[in-house]
Amino acid sequence: MLAANRADLFWKTHCKNKPGKDKFFTDDFKDLIQSMLQFDASHRPSFSEILAHPWMKGYKPDKKEIIAEFEKRHLEVKNM
Secondary structure (H helix, E strand, O other), X not given: OOOOOOHHHHHHHHHOOOOOHHHOOOHHHHHHHHHHOOOOHHHOOOHHXXXXXXXXXXXXXXXXXXXXXXHHHHXXXXXX
């Protein structure tokens, strides 16, 4: 879908089973992924451009938050 210039359908498909549906992925995230998956490699960002992207500068959980999230998910799967 991205190669066909139909990012709207690409994201609609990838959001349909997510909490919040089309609000699950931020616009910055979508922009970064779309740029990284450009059909023409010459239009893809360099590694330094990726690191400088606004999404890469956003919030990052600390180790305790990550562990708590994985424990929560583990319990959810275990209780299915």
